[in-house]
Amino acid sequence: MNKSLLIASLPLVGALTVDAHAWGASGHRTVAKLADRYLTEEARAGIDEIIGSDNKLWELSTWPDEIRSDANTWRHTFPWHYVSIDDHEDIHGDFPRSSRGDILSGIDTMSQKINDSTLSTEDRWQALAFYVHFVGDIHQPLHVGNRSDRGGNAVRVDWFGQRSNLHTVWDSKIIDHWDLSFSELVEALDENITLTAHESAQAEPIEWAAESMILRNQCYERLDKNDGDYPDLGYEYAYYNGELVKDRLRLASYRLAYQLNTIFAAD
Known part of the structure; x- marks a missing residue:
């Protein structure tokens, strides 16, 4: 069935709605906990400096969604969780981007802030939380979504x-259907790779988005x-x-680890 026939008659605003919470808590924690297994000593030390050695990377992975309950303070962050692009547009070229930011600009901005020693610890903590979360988000295919159905939000x-x-x-829903804790899911996903030899782990964020844009077509099959x-x-x-x-989920984990290892690499 043509996906356009499934779209509910809702006002189109040219972007996803603010209820786009990729992967849910279980998915985000899975990405962060699996990534934690592949961190270098330098990356782990740098992260501990920001969040404290008693805290865990996966504990902050859901914070960017949790703060949405305080919309008055955090509404400006809502568009950072996705990018809207239609099928005929080129993710590697020029296409209409939100003036309020999107996930591609969010990943770039937060990666620069994480290891900026001129910022406060609180600012760096928030940047790290956003970064971990956004790396998960961009690997959910519908977070690189069509404007017409707002990344599948309008497809009932x-x-x-x-x-x-x-x-x-x-x-x-698909993840919850497996009825696994995020720790169990980490065990099921981990392939025990050598991160530096895993070519896909070393891809850049624009390629993550390009993959999701292609893969989102599968989301509309069997509807x-x-x-x-x-x-x-x-x-x-x-x-x-x-x-x-x-x-x-697996690729998001490996790529998150690779990027954090790069960000915190010793000079």
């Missing part, structure tokens, strides 16, 4: 008979309506897309 579906939307399915008003997704959809979700 049923998930095992319960009303939802396509974006939420990819943020959390044919059944007897109800909306596509009823369940076991078949979860099975069909499970490996892609695992691949994106």
